[in-house]
Amino acid sequence: MTGPDVSLALVAGEASGDMLAARLLAGLRPQLPGARFHGIGGPRMIEQGMVSDVPMDTLTVRGLFEVIPRYRELKGIQNRLRDRLLAERPAAFIGADYPGFNLGLEEQLRTAGIPTVHFIGPQIWAWRGGRIKKIQRAVSHMLVIFPFEEAIYREAGVPVTYIGHPLAETIPMVPDVAAARRKLGLAPDARVVTVMPGSRMGELKYLAEPFVRAAQLLRARDPGLQFVVPMAGERQRGYFNEILVKAGLQDVPLHIVDGGSHDAIAAADAVLVASGTATLEVALFKKPMVIAYKVMRASWEIMRHMGYQPWIGLPNILAREFVVPELLQHAATPQAMSDAVWAQLQDAAGRERLAQRFTDMHHSLLRNSAQESADAVLRVIGRR
Structure with a gap:
């Protein structure tokens, strides 16, 4: 796949994911100058050249029961994006946090042969540890922002890279x-x-x-x-x-x-x-x-x-x-x-x-997160 033809899809569902993914895009753009980045993102991702097909605010929701009234709407957005990506077949899909939405999408895309990167690791060390089984099915490579997380995913057999926390740099x-x-x-x-x-x-x-x-x-x-x-x-x-x-x-x-x-x-x-x-x-x-x-x-x-x-x-x-x-x-x-x-x-x-x-x-927490995360994505898509 040549540089100008590289397409990467990304989804962030809230401000923190927008910030994290923008750092990743900042590291990728010099390496893939002709790449197309699209999906769902916020203003910081858009500043880095991403095209957001749906306003990020449409995904933002909080709590367990608060999701229920909007489940059909969110599921519809996920299904339409899945169908589009299955047709387009990007070099990789990158889910920026927002695991309730992204892990389900990643599992379907990875099953269809599209590599998936999840950024950042869900807090399975804090709660919902059973989610690791879904992560094993859904994620080709996990990017984590806390040093202790690397061993958790490695022991579960999920390829992982500790990239530091972008906030520590900014x-x-x-x-x-x-x-x-x-x-x-x-x-x-x-x-x-x-x-x-x-x-x-x-x-x-x-x-x-x-x-x-x-x-x-x-x-x-x-x-x-x-x-x-x-x-x-x-x-x-x-x-x-x-x-x-x-x-x-x-x-x-x-x-x-x-x-x-x-x-x-x-x-x-x-x-x-x-x-x-x-x-x-x-x-x-x-x-x-x-x-x-x-x-x-x-x-x-x-x-x-x-x-x-x-x-x-x-x-x-x-x-x-x-x-x-x-x-x-x-x-x-x-x-x-x-x-x-x-x-x-x-x-x-x-x-x-x-x-x-x-x-x-x-x-x-201080690392060059843009470079570390970009290098990991480039390895996933065979450009390293």
Whole structure:
């Protein structure tokens, strides 16, 4: 297959996968200058030259039971994409995270002889370990972003490459707090709490109100506190504001910013954050944080019995201990969250110890992920 004829299909279903796959595309483009990249992706993948056949937002959904009302719609998108790819026969299919959708698609494509790469490894070490059997059938090569994952997949007979975490490259080892505050119009000596209730609509549904109520309680303790709330897009911002109005919280003084989550984290003295990739971003910025998580009650009852370890936050999982608090479901009350953030704001020595732990973590995750992931894909398609 000659360079100009190479076609690679990719699917990302949410912002974190869009970011990860964009790094992979950045590594592939110089190696395959005439290649065609298409499928489903977000703005960062599109910036790297990918053509998204379906808006990525159409795939975004959260929780177990929340999927049910949209199952037929999502299955239809998956089936149409499968049929198209079976007809086109790309050199490989690359699933960027979003395992519920991508692994099923990958299994069908691989059965038909199309090589599949999954990026990143599903967290079978955290829950749903039985998924490894499906991965064995579906994935030609797994790309993982945490060092301990490599042995897990190798022992299961799944070809695997540890590529490091892309965020470890994009986030500076020493964040520029002053520059971030200038960019956001914050006073250099202000005490700043960044509030991150999530980028998905389902996260905002369950976390926006309690997070802002926690901010309200914190402000009662220190009226000088400033609160920054980064929003992933106009849709999220509109929904967030709608929730605040319904809850009577529209007058809580918040500095809402569109995008700019990294500036918002860099500027912070502490962060209240929804569980997910954002917790790792906060750790790489060396910031104290309180991690919170709430979902539909039925989803929670299932998920809490499926976990294999006591942590859900990525910083705690990587540290193998509770280096930062986790407040889950019923425990994620405004009072508990505000108390935990306040304790961090008052503990200067604890913040310094945490910054050193997170610096060590940053070094352990630092690789040239674009090059490592691109090399792995090139080997899969026979171009290495």
